Amino acid sequence: MEKKQAFxxxxxxxxxxxxxxFLGELQYALLKALIxxxxxxxxxxxxxxxxxxxxxxxxxxxxxxPVPVLIKKKGGKxxxxxRVGGYGKLLVELYEGKKEEFSQSLSDLNDGLEGCLI
Amino acid sequence: MEKKQAFxxxxxxxxxxxxxxFLGELQYALLKALIxxxxxxxxxxxxxxxxxxxxxxxxxxxxxxPVPVLIKKKGGKxxxxxRVGGYGKLLVELYEGKKEEFSQSLSDLNDGLEGCLI
Numbered sequence: 001m002e003k004k005q006a007f008x009x010x011x012x013x014x015x016x017x018x019x020x021x022f023l024g025e026l027q028y029a030l031l032k033a034l035i036x037x038x039x040x041x042x043x044x045x046x047x048x049x050x051x052x053x054x055x056x057x058x059x060x061x062x063x064x065x066p067v068p069v070l071i072k073k074k075g076g077k078x079x080x081x082x083r084v085g086g087y088g089k090l091l092v093e094l095y096e097g098k099k100e101e102f103s104q105s106l107s108d109l110n111d112g113l114e115g116c117l118i
Numbered sequence: 119m120e121k122k123q124a125f126x127x128x129x130x131x132x133x134x135x136x137x138x139x140f141l142g143e144l145q146y147a148l149l150k151a152l153i154x155x156x157x158x159x160x161x162x163x164x165x166x167x168x169x170x171x172x173x174x175x176x177x178x179x180x181x182x183x184p185v186p187v188l189i190k191k192k193g194g195k196x197x198x199x200x201r202v203g204g205y206g207k208l209l210v211e212l213y214e215g216k217k218e219e220f221s222q223s224l225s226d227l228n229d230g231l232e233g234c235l236i
Contacts, residue, residue: 006136009216013129013227015235022125066236087236094234098127098227105223109131109216116212117133118184118205 007117009109013102015095017064028095030057034070035084035092058082125235127227131220133213135182146213148175152188153202153210176200 014024044054132142162172
């Protein structure tokens with residue numbers, strides 16, 4: 001049973017590569033949307049960001065990543081699609097696992113907080 | 119032995135009260151500086167923020183807190199000092215404990231990360 005706390009600890013995390021942001025909540029949501037939607041346009045819409053932002057984010061992920069995360073296809077009847085490769089799918093799974101661990105840590109951190117804070 | 123990782127998970131946390139930010143890294147640093155310096159002016163300088171910012175931050179903490187965190191004194195030969203009360207000192211200790219726990223969680227989260235990410 002979870003009770004609504006007056007005091008609450010919240011937190012966030014992200015994966016960096018050589019100090020540069022690689023995979024945070026937005027990048028993760030975008031990758032998931034790219035897998036389910038199959039195009040940058042639809043994925044951007046799902047995440048509430050512009051096509052340009054989604055393009056820039058995926059470009060940066062591809063540049064930082066040791067293996068391309070997103071394979072972009074030019075041309076074709078729908079003006080070019082995209083495909084999240086095996087490494088990108090592995091990233092999504094990894095992030096989900098870490099997200100669950102992190103969420104558990106925050107829950108532990110919140111244990112007994114109320115009692116300490118009047 | 120800690121090795122420098124190409125991939126690294128970083129994170130942050132803060133304590134909220136009824137959804138409003140109460141105690142994050144800056145508020146904690148400010149409280150610590152107020153205890154050691156004894157004046158808002160000197161504490162602000164130590165934290166690299168303006169006197170006005172420090173005043174606003176402590177005012178907000180006092181407003182949110184069930185017990186005043188900082189007791190401000192008007193007048194006197196140094197133009198008014200301040201004192202972090204018992205509850206404020208308890209907050210500093212509590213935050214330090216949570217910070218250590220959080221840091222351990224991030225370290226656990228980083229375990230095996232490199233192996234997963236090529």
